[in-house]
Amino acid sequence: MKTVRDQVTQVVSADACSGCGVCTILDRGLTMALDDAGYLRPTPTAPVDERDGAAERFARICPGKQIVAQRPAGSTRHPLLGSYFAVWEAWAVDPEIRHRASSGGALTALQGWLLETGRATQVSTAAADPARPVRTVPIRLMSKAEALAAAGSRYAPVGVGQLATADASHAMTAKPCEASAVRAWTNTEGEAPILLSFFCAGTPSQQATEQLVRDLGGPKPEAVTDLWYRGRGWPGRFTAVSADGEVSTDYDSSWGRALGPTTQWRCKICPDGVGESADIAAADSWESDERGYPTFGEREGRSALIARTERGLEIVRAAHAAGVIEVRPLDPEQLAAAQPLQTARRQYLAARLWGARLGGRSVPRYRGFRLLKLSAEHPRLAVRALRGTLLRLRAARRKDDA
Numbered sequence: 001m002k003t004v005r006d007q008v009t010q011v012v013s014a015d016a017c018s019g020c021g022v023c024t025i026l027d028r029g030l031t032m033a034l035d036d037a038g039y040l041r042p043t044p045t046a047p048v049d050e051r052d053g054a055a056e057r058f059a060r061i062c063p064g065k066q067i068v069a070q071r072p073a074g075s076t077r078h079p080l081l082g083s084y085f086a087v088w089e090a091w092a093v094d095p096e097i098r099h100r101a102s103s104g105g106a107l108t109a110l111q112g113w114l115l116e117t118g119r120a121t122q123v124s125t126a127a128a129d130p131a132r133p134v135r136t137v138p139i140r141l142m143s144k145a146e147a148l149a150a151a152g153s154r155y156a157p158v159g160v161g162q163l164a165t166a167d168a169s170h171a172m173t174a175k176p177c178e179a180s181a182v183r184a185w186t187n188t189e190g191e192a193p194i195l196l197s198f199f200c201a202g203t204p205s206q207q208a209t210e211q212l213v214r215d216l217g218g219p220k221p222e223a224v225t226d227l228w229y230r231g232r233g234w235p236g237r238f239t240a241v242s243a244d245g246e247v248s249t250d251y252d253s254s255w256g257r258a259l260g261p262t263t264q265w266r267c268k269i270c271p272d273g274v275g276e277s278a279d280i281a282a283a284d285s286w287e288s289d290e291r292g293y294p295t296f297g298e299r300e301g302r303s304a305l306i307a308r309t310e311r312g313l314e315i316v317r318a319a320h321a322a323g324v325i326e327v328r329p330l331d332p333e334q335l336a337a338a339q340p341l342q343t344a345r346r347q348y349l350a351a352r353l354w355g356a357r358l359g360g361r362s363v364p365r366y367r368g369f370r371l372l373k374l375s376a377e378h379p380r381l382a383v384r385a386l387r388g389t390l391l392r393l394r395a396a397r398r399k400d401d402a
Helices: 004-013 054-061 095-100 106-117 144-149 176-189 206-215 251-262 310-321 332-338 340-347 349-358 371-376 379-401
Strands: 030-034 040-044 066-068 076-078 082-084 086-092 122-129 132-141 170-173 194-198 224-228 237-242 245-250 280-284 303-307 325-329 365-367
Touching (some): 004 030, 004 054, 086 106, 086 310, 095 106, 106 194, 106 325, 122 224, 132 206, 132 224, 170 176, 176 194, 206 251, 237 251, 245 251, 303 310, 303 332, 340 371, 349 371, 349 379, 371 379
Parallel strands (some): 122 170
Antiparallel strands (some): 086 303, 086 325, 122 132, 224 237, 237 245, 280 303
């Protein structure tokens, strides 16, 4: 049996690593660090120090090896949004939380309420690095005030999964791949923490953040004293602050033109950008134009919340009853229409995976998502997706060989 470290090397070499960080729990001699391309990867920094049985369990836990669609008993299955017990449009009742957070503040409000009521003794999540705010680090929240201070999306590499605990008195707000890995790991260790997640379009390179600051006329990375990607409105503006003032740009420009195009390869073939392994998943509840595309005009933030487990359903209902969040039912089809990137990615993923295989890439194993069925529903578009993936990989290979 290969060690965890041997298997990690294979995943990284195949460009299948998502940077979740859970492998550092399996082998405590691994540390997450940025590679030359600006993505977070496990790096040996000490001798092998594996937990008992870690090597055998790695393939079931690592999102670069496998992801299994969750189908809790009693849930309803949506082909593009995954399993759910209820779907709502939601927002934080506290206007400060609603304004500061990225999209209505529902997750931030839930984090603060879980801590304030003692339902969770800590919440693991991501926030700006206090020593270098242009970077993002995993942190543990211990209070509602800390939850508010950490509010807002971070479109940058971070491995919250390395803080995972098999403890139901803890909570974690993490990317879908991290939630999947933690769910799989805790299935063999004990009880899963309360898992909160969000719709994720992928992890951009850290270099993209730093380049965007420079393109906006901002300072060197070490001179940035504060940086946020969204929030302070909805969707909010990318903003970098330094002693010389601040630079900023709108969400469509920051994500659509600068950050989004640099998402790592593993994210481009992700079957689950919608947080299926979480107890509760959140998303932007965008309004759409006449073509059906989301509009990003500034307004009061609104989240979509999906209860994916009975535990998640109970938490949302209790937080609503306590006056922490406001909710109203949301048709899953309306949410799917407001998230065209997520739905299109899953719709044609089987075709893209075959294109990747034909292009010489090994890909993770995805179980229970019925991806072949989805791609087969639109065969012409699926063939186009396969061909496009294959051509891009061949072009990238020629560039590397040049």
